[in-house]
Structures are given as structure tokens and as C-alpha cells.
Amino acid sequence: MLAPMISWGQEYSRSGADSCMLCHGEGSQQPATAIFHTKHASQSDSKTPFSDLQCETCHGPSKEHARAQRRGRDGKPPVTFGFNAQTPAAEQNQVCLSCHASRGRLAWFGSAHEREDVSCASCHQVHAKRDRVFDSLAQMQTCFTCHPKKRSDMYKFSSHPLRFGSMACSDCHNPHDGNNDFLLQRSTVNLTCYICHAEKRGPFLWEHAPAAEDCTLCHQPHGSNHPSLLVKRPPLLCQQCHAPAGHPSVAYTSEEIDNNFNNRFLLGRSCLNCHSQVHGSNHPSGAKLNR
Numbered sequence: 001m002l003a004p005m006i007s008w009g010q011e012y013s014r015s016g017a018d019s020c021m022l023c024h025g026e027g028s029q030q031p032a033t034a035i036f037h038t039k040h041a042s043q044s045d046s047k048t049p050f051s052d053l054q055c056e057t058c059h060g061p062s063k064e065h066a067r068a069q070r071r072g073r074d075g076k077p078p079v080t081f082g083f084n085a086q087t088p089a090a091e092q093n094q095v096c097l098s099c100h101a102s103r104g105r106l107a108w109f110g111s112a113h114e115r116e117d118v119s120c121a122s123c124h125q126v127h128a129k130r131d132r133v134f135d136s137l138a139q140m141q142t143c144f145t146c147h148p149k150k151r152s153d154m155y156k157f158s159s160h161p162l163r164f165g166s167m168a169c170s171d172c173h174n175p176h177d178g179n180n181d182f183l184l185q186r187s188t189v190n191l192t193c194y195i196c197h198a199e200k201r202g203p204f205l206w207e208h209a210p211a212a213e214d215c216t217l218c219h220q221p222h223g224s225n226h227p228s229l230l231v232k233r234p235p236l237l238c239q240q241c242h243a244p245a246g247h248p249s250v251a252y253t254s255e256e257i258d259n260n261f262n263n264r265f266l267l268g269r270s271c272l273n274c275h276s277q278v279h280g281s282n283h284p285s286g287a288k289l290n291r
């Protein structure tokens, strides 16, 4: 027996899902038949809710609910799910975790989502043929309901291609894993970026310290109005750390080029006109990251 983890002091209905289908079948006001198309209803897997107490594995003993409804009285099952449900999030989640505490959810406890009482069901849809979290675009919309600022980031001039559905929030984040800062997929920001940008990992003959340390010193992973997801444009980007004294990087200088007060330290790609290997260089004389 898998359930019950929690004792509700109520009775289970005698004929399981069949007794629910009377009112939750196809065409009813609250149909619950889509679940039969999901892994939870798999007949061949002995670990699913349907191999046990069926609907009531998750919703708890619901005989009383069915009886009350038959008599036209109010009455809910002991466990209801979702954002606005009566059942507290921790209790809802305990039901899911009774089977899903392993694998990716070992560090659910202590994660930002657990601490803030986010329920499994505020992201997951159990009663859908396909849970929206497995579809990149639908997953992103789900995250936006609570993280609205990320929506505007994703539509900025420069962003990762999430809005085209070719990447998902879950490529960088594991929403269940409290082991890593910011629920990241890997233990540091850089290790997360290297999943896809392996060439930035090096090793480099001439390392650029900030690139080895933390990509977000220069990049905004979610979206930016500057090219290449930069937090600022050069020269300002570089001058956060490098004093402008070495190079004359002010708009008007005595340096005249082509009869114009063009400034090669500012125009075009600015500092990158010369220091193009800003992530590190493997050229024997690339110490100044310029080749």
C-alpha cells in the first residue's frame, strides 16, 4: 500500500474511480478523464496512483464528498490542489512527494519555492493529457504568472531564444532544486552557462579574470537592451573595473583621425576594436586579450 501517508479519518469509496466517474465523467461539469491518458494512469506501472487507491490516492478518502454531492449538499474531498485550494500547499505537496521525493526533488525542502509555499500543482497539471511544464512556451507562461518581470526581459532586444520555444527556463533552472543558488541547474552560474557555451570554459593561456569568475558580471542571462545580453555597453562595461586613465576614452580628445574627432576607443566596438578576446585568449601574445 502506498497511501495513505496522512490519516484523514474518513472512508474511501468502495468502487474507486468508478464511483467518481458518475459525476466527473466526460461531459460533466468538472470532468476528470484526461488523467487516463497520462503516466499516472498507466496500468503496467505498479507505482502509479491508479494501481492503488486511484483518484483517492491523491484526493484522499472521498466517500463522504460523493455522498454529500449526491444529496445536493456541499462537501469537498479532503485534499484539493492548486494555487487557491483550501488544502495548504505543504499538505498538497506531501501527497506528490510521497512518490516523487527522489531524483530531482531531493532538495525540494529548503528551496525558494518550498519556502514560499508554492505548490506542485501551481506549475504542474495532473489532469491534462500533456502537462504544460513539458512544453517550452507553456512552461514559460506558467513561470511568468509569478515572475512577471521575466516576461519583459524575454522580449528585450537581446535575449535567449525562449520566446521562439527553442529554449526553456528549465534549461538553466531546476525549479525543485534548492541545492544551488537561484535554483540553477548546476552549482555555479558559469557551470550552468558551460552546458551550452562550452567554448567559453577554456582553459585559456590568458584568462580574463571576470569571465572565469562569473558570466553575469557582464551578461544579463534573461534579456538586455544592449547587444549580446550585455549589462552595459563598452566602454562603460569595461570601465566598471578598468580605470579610463590608461586609454583616452572620452568623447573628445586631441586625437584626430581622418580629419574627424572619431575615437577608436569609443566608436564601433569600442574597447573590443582591439581587445576582441574578452573571454580569454590562447594566442601566445594575447596577454592583453587583443588576439
Ligand code: HEC
Binding pocket: 013, 016, 017, 019, 020, 021, 022, 023, 024, 030, 055, 056, 059, 062, 063, 065, 066, 067, 069, 070, 075, 076, 077, 079, 080, 081
Ligand atoms: C454525486 C456527484 C459526485 C460524485 C459521485 C463525486 N463528485 Fe467530486 N464533485 C462533485 C461536484 C458537484 C463538485 C463541485 C463542487 C464545488 O465546486 O463546490 C465536485 C468537486 C470535486 C473536486 C474539486 C474540489 C475543488 O474545490 O477543487 C474533486 C477533487 C472531486 N470532486 C473529487 C471526487 C472524487 C475523487 C470522487 C470519487 C471518490 C468524486 N469527486 C465523486 C460531484 C461529485
Ligand code: HEC
Binding pocket: 017, 020, 021, 024, 030, 031, 032, 035, 040, 049, 050, 054, 055, 056, 057, 058, 059, 081, 082, 121, 124, 125, 126, 127, 128
Ligand atoms: C496524481 C494525483 C491525482 C490523481 C490520481 C487525481 N487527481 Fe484530481 N486533481 C489533482 C490535481 C493536482 C488537481 C489540480 C488541477 C490539475 O493539476 O490539473 C486536481 C483537480 C481535480 C478536480 C478539480 C477540477 C479541475 O480540473 O481543476 C477534480 C474534479 C478532480 N481532480 C477529480 C479527480 C478524479 C475524479 C480523479 C480520478 C479519476 C482524480 N481527480 C485523480 C491530482 C490528482
Ligand code: HEC
Binding pocket: 002, 039, 040, 045, 047, 048, 049, 052, 057, 058, 081, 095, 096, 097, 098, 099, 100, 120, 121, 124, 126, 131
Ligand atoms: C502513488 C504515487 C504517485 C503520486 C501520489 C503522484 N505521482 Fe506523479 N508519477 C508517479 C509515477 C509512477 C509516474 C510515472 C513514472 C515517472 O515518470 O517517474 C509519475 C509521473 C509524474 C510526472 C511526469 C509525467 C510525464 O509525462 O513524464 C509528473 C510531472 C508528476 N508525476 C507529477 C505529480 C504531481 C504534481 C503529483 C501530486 C499532485 C503526483 N505526481 C503524485 C507516481 C505518483
Ligand code: HEC
Binding pocket: 093, 096, 097, 100, 103, 104, 105, 108, 113, 118, 119, 120, 121, 122, 123, 124, 133, 134, 139, 170, 175, 176
Ligand atoms: C515552479 C514550477 C514547479 C514546481 C513548483 C514544481 N515543479 Fe515539477 N517540474 C517543473 C518543470 C518546469 C519540470 C520540467 C523539467 C524539464 O523539462 O526537465 C518539472 C518536472 C517534474 C517531474 C518530471 C521530471 C523529473 O524530474 O522526474 C516530476 C516528477 C515533478 N516535476 C514533480 C514535482 C513535484 C512532486 C513537485 C512539488 C513538490 C513539483 N514538481 C513542483 C516545474 C515545477
Ligand code: HEC
Binding pocket: 083, 112, 113, 116, 118, 119, 122, 123, 139, 142, 143, 144, 145, 146, 147, 169, 170, 173, 175, 181, 182, 183, 184
Ligand atoms: C505560484 C508562483 C510561482 C510560480 C508559478 C513560479 N515561481 Fe519561481 N518563485 C516564486 C516565489 C514566491 C519565489 C521566491 C521569491 C522570489 O525570489 O521572487 C520564487 C523564486 C524563484 C527563483 C529564485 C530562487 C532563489 O534562490 O532566489 C527562481 C530561479 C524561480 N523562482 C524560477 C521559476 C521558474 C523557472 C518557474 C517556472 C518553471 C517558476 N519559478 C514558477 C513563485 C513562483
Ligand code: HEC
Binding pocket: 140, 143, 144, 147, 150, 154, 160, 162, 167, 168, 169, 170, 171, 172, 173, 182, 189, 192, 216, 220, 221, 222
Ligand atoms: C540562460 C540561462 C537562464 C535562463 C534561460 C533563465 N534563467 Fe533565470 N537566472 C539565470 C541566472 C544565471 C540567474 C542568477 C543570476 C542573475 O540573476 O543574474 C537567474 C536568476 C533568476 C531568478 C532570481 C533572481 C532574479 O533575477 O529575479 C528568477 C526569478 C529567474 N531567474 C527566473 C527565470 C524564469 C522565469 C525563466 C524563464 C522565463 C528564466 N529564469 C530563464 C539564468 C537563466
Ligand code: HEC
Binding pocket: 158, 159, 160, 161, 167, 171, 172, 189, 192, 193, 194, 195, 196, 197, 215, 216, 219, 221, 227, 228, 229, 230
Ligand atoms: C540550454 C543552452 C544554453 C545555456 C545553458 C545558456 N545559453 Fe546562452 N545561448 C544559447 C543559445 C541557443 C543562444 C543563441 C545563439 C544564436 O542566436 O545563434 C545563446 C546566446 C547567448 C549569448 C549571445 C546573445 C546575443 O544576443 O547574441 C550570450 C551572451 C549568452 N548566450 C550568454 C549565456 C550565459 C551568460 C549563460 C549562463 C547564465 C548562458 N548563455 C547559458 C543557449 C544557452
Ligand code: HEC
Binding pocket: 190, 193, 194, 197, 200, 201, 208, 210, 211, 212, 214, 215, 216, 217, 218, 219, 228, 230, 234, 269, 272, 278, 279
Ligand atoms: C568582461 C565581460 C564579459 C564576461 C565576464 C563574459 N562576457 Fe561574454 N561577451 C562579452 C562581450 C563584450 C561580448 C560581445 C562580443 C562581441 O561583440 O564580439 C560577449 C559575447 C558573448 C557571447 C556571444 C558571442 C560569442 O562570442 O559567442 C556569448 C555566447 C558569451 N559572451 C558568453 C559568455 C559566457 C558563457 C561567459 C561566462 C563564462 C561570458 N560570456 C562572460 C563580455 C563578457
Ligand code: HEC
Binding pocket: 208, 209, 210, 217, 218, 234, 237, 238, 239, 240, 241, 242, 271, 272, 275, 278, 287, 288, 289
Ligand atoms: C568585473 C570587472 C571587470 C570587467 C567588467 C572587465 N574586466 Fe578586464 N580585467 C579584470 C581583471 C580583474 C583583470 C585582471 C587584472 C590583472 O591580472 O592584473 C582584467 C584584465 C584585463 C586585461 C589584461 C590586462 C593586463 O594587464 O594584462 C584586458 C586587456 C582587459 N581586462 C580588458 C577588458 C575589456 C576590454 C573589458 C570590457 C569588455 C573588460 N576588461 C571588462 C576585470 C574586469
Ligand code: HEC
Binding pocket: 234, 235, 238, 239, 242, 246, 247, 249, 264, 265, 266, 270, 271, 272, 273, 274, 275, 288, 290
Ligand atoms: C586601438 C586599440 C585599443 C583600444 C580601442 C583599446 N585598447 Fe586597451 N590596450 C591596447 C593595447 C595595444 C594595450 C597594450 C599596451 C601595452 O602593452 O603597453 C592595451 C592595454 C590595455 C589594458 C592593460 C593595462 C595597460 O594599460 O597596459 C587594459 C586594462 C585595457 N587596455 C583596457 C581597455 C579598455 C577598457 C578599453 C576601452 C575603453 C580599451 N582598452 C581600448 C589597445 C587598445
